[in-house]
Amino acid sequence: MEYYDLIIVGAGPAGSTLAHALEDSGRRALLIDKQSFPRDKTCAGWVTPAVMASLDIDLDDYARGRTLQPIRRFRIGMMGQPAVENDHRDIVSYGIRRCEFDHFLLSRVRGPTQLGTAVKSLQRQGGNWVVNGQWAAPLLVGAGGHFCPVARLLGDGPGRHETVVAAKEVEFEMSPAQARACQARGDTPELWFCRDLKGYAWIFRKGNYLNIGLGREDNRKLGDHLEAFVEAMKQGGRIPPDLPGRFKGHAYLLYAHAERPLVDDGVMLIGDSAGLAYTQSGEGIRPAVESALLAAEVIRSAGDYSASSLQAYGEAIARRFGNRAGESEPGWQLPVWVRNGLASALMRSHWFTRKVVTEKWFLHRDVPPLARAV
Template sequence: MESCDVLVAGGGPAGSTCAGRLQQAGLDVLLLDSQIFPRQKPCAGWITPPVFDALALDADTYRQGRVLQDIENFRTGIIGGAPVVTRYGTTVSYGIRRCEFDHYLLQRCCVRRSLGEPVTTMVRHDSGWIVNGRIRTRLLVGAGGHFCPVARLLGARIGREAAVAAQVAEFALSPAEENMSSVPADTPALFFCRDMKGYGWLFRKGNYINVGLGRMDTTHLVQHTREFCTFLQHHGYLSADLDGRFQGHAYRVYQGQGGRNCIGDGALLIGDAAGVAHSHSGEGILPAIESAMMAADTIVSAKGDYRREKLKPYADSLTGRYGAGSEKVTPLHVPSLFLRMLGARLLSSKGFTRHIVLNRWFLHANQNMLNSKQH
């Protein structure tokens, strides 16, 4: 039987970050992912600069042979309404392709892995686990995204919890379409639903277009996406035929104590499995990486004793970082009636758009960052 100290279920940004850190600390790590990499992940692929800091990743190194789109401006508004363009005059975000980004991180972490092998069974054995009937491990790290089997093991009621439901399409523009495209690559567009329960985006990364829509309210998602696309096409933002190109996916935004239980005896959850995406923007890649770093710290400190109480510092770190409750007023999280009524008005204000929507909700200008030196 194969064995390891820690088995990481899932090789997305959370799994590869945690696995790499644990291996650097001298632990014997095995990572399983149900897919062969490079693999597609439904995502807009927008990341903020702290992602590079947290991963100690050099943007120019990453850029070699991969798409890394600099973002300097945003076009924002209400679907159907007039847009506001906010300019920063410097790079404030980036666009990546998840098939490239996740593959790069997984290769970089250099951890023993079995790809194309889903975690299917986890049976308690002594103080550890037997996984898939063939691997003995002392600790399970659930990094398998929203539908992670380790999350189910720790009590997640997958499919019956509040979640963001989203649809996205990403495709290469043909050379002719590229010449005709009116979407500036450094200016992604974000258009909020009139009820403020979600937003759609149109995002160009090199010669790839990414278009999608996410909502806290899962009903009529397809209809909202269709209306958004009609709006984009009507205003000349998009001419490509999108039929059959959309993929759907779900994930949870962080809800503190109202969210998923992320620790148990011999098991913990990180990234989307734990439900840590930012509630304001739906950004999940940075919190996935941060949660992986915090989990790795706790695991190393636990020195092989992985009882629930020894893993509690990780749960405390999440609360310390992201808060204990879900009281925040957000566009993705159901907003107050006040915001809903005034949404269209506020989003036509250049000051509100720059300082609240973009700087605070999307770019975290008011938040200290975890970085690789601290962790």
């Protein structure tokens, strides 16, 4: 048996950030992931300057041999009506490929890792959690996404009011002919809201790579909506007429409506494992990174790993992201006042699509970066 101070299950942005943030703390962490890296990850793939600042990433260094697409504009519309394009002039976000981004974050971790290793058993023995009968630690951190085994260990809550968003997308490198046929521009991601306001689609070009997808809370109709959207975009020339391969699926919880507990005795959940995706956009990279940094600060100062000691993490999450909504709150991304007949007009407004949809809901430009504790 090998003993550690904590075991982190999941080596994506949340898990890697936590392991990296604790390296000078005296806490010895083991990072486990069922996949080997670099690995494919279904994700539209953009990160804001705030995320890069919180991660202390040198942009010039990152851009060497990796995709880093500056974003200065957004094209936003409701399906079936013309889109509105807003120029932010400054760089407001960056397009990345998750296979590169996640591998880069993992490569910064100096501590021990176990990749290509599925969690087959979790057992409580005395004051430790034992993973696969091989590794033990008093603290277990779930960072393995929506289906994380540590989250299942804690239970998903009653589940009656949770909003689980299902999404499908494809990312591929375009051929020269496809690139010429594609009208979508790299510095201008496109967001297209479904007419029933239960989801939205996107087109995101990153150099020669193109990412297309759609996410909805009503996953029974996901395939139909995706097919209709793709066909409309082909007919309009926004995307190439020939798309390769299958669209891959994934799921996540929206923060305001997730009911998963964040802590228990010797257990913490971070990132998508905790259901931290932004309620208005479904974006999860910034919440994953920031929750890891908040967790690291609590772990550094915790006298023990009891639920009462770790509750400081839950309080920090509430201060940073707000309190979760009550049972009477609506489930999906858009407020009731948008749903009640105003959406079509608002989605044609330059002011609304820029100041509310883009800058507030998707970019969170009013929220300063979360600094890493030292």
